[in-house]
Amino acid sequence: xxxxxxxxxSVLEGAWADDLSWLSWSSLTSFLPGETTGIxxxxxxxxxxxxxxxxISETVGYNSNITGAQTNNQSSLSSVFKPIGSLxxxxxxxxxxxxxVGAQQFFAxxxxxxxxxxxxxxxxxxxNAADIGDNFSYGSKCTGNVRLSEATSPSEPTxxxxxxxxxxxxxxxGTENLQCIxxxxxxxIFNSGITSSTNxxxxxxxxxxxxxxxxxxxxxxxxxxxxxxILATLTGTDYNTGAQQRSSVTGLLNKLTTDQVMATYTxxxxxxxLSAQVGVLGVVDNEFFSFRYPRTILPQYSLNARWSVSxxxxxxxxxxxxxxxxxxxxSNLQLTETAGAGVTYQWTPKISIGANxxxxxxxxxxxxxxxxxxxxxxxxSQKTYSAGANVxxxxxxxxxxxxxxxxxxSLQANVQTDTSVxxxxxxxxxx
Numbered sequence: 001x002x003x004x005x006x007x008x009x010s011v012l013e014g015a016w017a018d019d020l021s022w023l024s025w026s027s028l029t030s031f032l033p034g035e036t037t038g039i040x041x042x043x044x045x046x047x048x049x050x051x052x053x054x055x056i057s058e059t060v061g062y063n064s065n066i067t068g069a070q071t072n073n074q075s076s077l078s079s080v081f082k083p084i085g086s087l088x089x090x091x092x093x094x095x096x097x098x099x100x101v102g103a104q105q106f107f108a109x110x111x112x113x114x115x116x117x118x119x120x121x122x123x124x125x126x127x128n129a130a131d132i133g134d135n136f137s138y139g140s141k142c143t144g145n146v147r148l149s150e151a152t153s154p155s156e157p158t159x160x161x162x163x164x165x166x167x168x169x170x171x172x173x174g175t176e177n178l179q180c181i182x183x184x185x186x187x188x189i190f191n192s193g194i195t196s197s198t199n200x201x202x203x204x205x206x207x208x209x210x211x212x213x214x215x216x217x218x219x220x221x222x223x224x225x226x227x228x229x230i231l232a233t234l235t236g237t238d239y240n241t242g243a244q245q246r247s248s249v250t251g252l253l254n255k256l257t258t259d260q261v262m263a264t265y266t267x268x269x270x271x272x273x274l275s276a277q278v279g280v281l282g283v284v285d286n287e288f289f290s291f292r293y294p295r296t297i298l299p300q301y302s303l304n305a306r307w308s309v310s311x312x313x314x315x316x317x318x319x320x321x322x323x324x325x326x327x328x329x330x331s332n333l334q335l336t337e338t339a340g341a342g343v344t345y346q347w348t349p350k351i352s353i354g355a356n357x358x359x360x361x362x363x364x365x366x367x368x369x370x371x372x373x374x375x376x377x378x379x380x381s382q383k384t385y386s387a388g389a390n391v392x393x394x395x396x397x398x399x400x401x402x403x404x405x406x407x408x409x410s411l412q413a414n415v416q417t418d419t420s421v422x423x424x425x426x427x428x429x430x431x
Contacts, residue, residue, distance in 0.1 A: 052097050053430050055111070059090040061423035066117055068155075069163045072416040083418075086119035090423075092127070103137035115154055115166075123166050127153040144178035155204075157419040158384045158410040159328055162201035169204075169327075172196045179219065189231060191215040197325065203378070206252075207326045211237040212289070229264040236289035237325060239332075251379075253332045257284040258323070259294055271308035277301060281323050283333065283365070298323055298335065298365055312346040323365050329412070330379045331364030355389045382412040398430040 065071070065083040094111030110130045117123050133147035152170040160167040175193035182188050194212045199205050217231030240254040262279035278301045282294025302320035309315055319339045326334040340358035347353055362382040388406035395401060402425045410417040 050430075051099050052095060054428070055092075055094040055096065055430075056428040057090070057092040057113075057425060059092075059423050059425040061088055061090075061421065062086070063088050063117075063419070063421050065157070065417065065419040066120065066123060067164050067166060068157065068160050068417060068419070070415045071418040072414075084120050084123075086117040088118070089116045090114070090425075091116075094129075105135040106133075107135065108132040125154050125166055125168055129153070138180075142178060142180040144176070146174075146176045148174050155327075157406075157408040157421065158386075158417060160199075160201065161203040161206070161328070161330065161378055165201050167199050167201035167204045169200075170198050182218075185221045187219045187221075189215070189217040189219060189229070191231075191233075203330075206330050207239075209237050209239045209325055211235055211325065225268045227266050229266075231262055231264070233260045233262075234258075234289065234291075235260070238288055252330070253285055255286060255288045256332055257287050257290040257292075258282065258333070259284070260300070262300065273306045275302075275304045277303075285332075296365070313343065314345075315341070315343045317341045326364075328362050328384075328410075329364060329382055333365040335363050335365040337361045337363075350394045352392045353390070354392070355387075357387045358385070360384045377413045377415070380413045382410060384411075385409045398428060400427050400429070401425065402427065 062085065064085040066086055066088070067084055069083045071083055090113065092111055092113035094109065097106075097108045099106050108131070111128060113127045115125045115127065129149075129151040131147055131149035133145055135143075135145045137143050150170075150172045152168055155167045155169055173193060173195040176191065178190045180188050192212075192214045194210070196210045198208045213233055213235040215231055215233040217229060219227060219229040221227045235258045236255070237258070238255045239252070259282040260279060262277050264275065264277045266276075267274045279299075281298045281300050283296040283298070284290045284292050284294050300322050302318075302322060304316065304318045306314065306316045317340070321335070321337045323333045323335050326332070328334065338358065338360045340356065342354060342356035344352055344354040360383070362384070364379050364381075386406060386408045388404060390402060390404035392403075393401045403423070404425075405420070405422045408417075408419040408421075
């Protein structure tokens with residue numbers, strides 16, 4: 001039924017996507033007085049102009065390891081659990097709303113979906129996301145936005161601790177961003193926000209946390225193609241969210257504060273774009289929102305370069321070393337070093353093909369080694385590899401099909417986890 005609805009929408013879109021306004025139909029406007037268009041508000045002329053839009057996605061495929069179980073037999077941690085491969089379907093139904101009132105643009109988005117597994121229906125799970133907010137302007141110098149968000153979804157392959165289950169992560173956040181022109185090419189930045197992250201699996205609940213941050217900085221726009229930003233961020237993180245077993249693990253903290261200073265340079269020249277960051281992050285143990293001198297200082301950086309080699313060929317490379325709240329290992333902070341590259345080739349006006357490769361190295365930052373064998377293994381350094389390819393077909397301007405294959409491998413202590421995912425998706429997205 002969903003696929004039939006998508007195809008029906010695609011036929012309607014093919015007929016009316018270029019012009020939806022009945023006022024432009026000559027057969028109708030010939031009977032209307034000339035001033036009609038001055039009396040009634042102008043109707044949207046394209047689907048992408050409608051204040052409310054529907055987004056539908058249906059995906060079918062195969063996942064070789066839906067529960068993230070190890071694929072070797074060298075560890076006592078999960079040797080009794082074998083990988084479960086299954087045909088799967090992913091359904092997603094959503095809407096988006098936007099409305100401009102003066103200098104305000106109010107928006108809201110909502111999505112609900114299901115992951116279904118033919119071989120293991122007991123692992124079926126729901127996914128949902130919603131946000132509401134306002135993109136605003138204050139006078140002629142200040143712009144910004146406020147946003148409230150909530151999202152729940154199953155962990156990505158290699159992104160969970162537990163085995164023989166599917167961990168769902170729920171994130172609730174509220175953020176505010178404000179940028180005001182100070183003088184000429186200089187502008188000031190003031191950001192703040194709060195976040196709560198919880199997991200459904202017992203092991204992953206060790207990494208549940210609540211955090212709050214404030215940030216201030218300055219941005220310098222040297223030209224239309226060059227800009228430099230310096231931003232200082234103070235973040236307090238509290239892991240004491242009900243997982244009482246965390247405090248019993250040697251080396252794990254209930255709370256900490258991070259002080260981060262990052263400089264970001266962006267450049268866009270013709271077919272080439274570059275975004276580079278460099279900075280440091282300091283860690284203060286056992287305090288929430290502390291202004292003490294940090295005990296640990298970690299260098300950080302990121303680089304993302306994109307190049308349109310030709311009208312049909314685009315390529316990118318990325319490299320980074322960044323600290324964040326832990327997700328794939330048990331620790332107080334997770335330091336992730338990543339390198340990757342990818343290409344996209346526009347084979348025909350409607351068909352594009354792409355490929356990607358990425359390597360990551362995850363380590364615990366500022367955390368002493370744990371003494372418990374189980375948690376010691378889960379807190380060990382982790383290497384992850386992923387490679388994939390995809391073919392995208394634009395059926396209509398709003399309806400697209402995508403065939404993708406992605407391979408993942410995770411190595412942690414003596415545990416190896418392999419996952420292969422092949423998916424065929426049909427997406428209706430009128431933007």
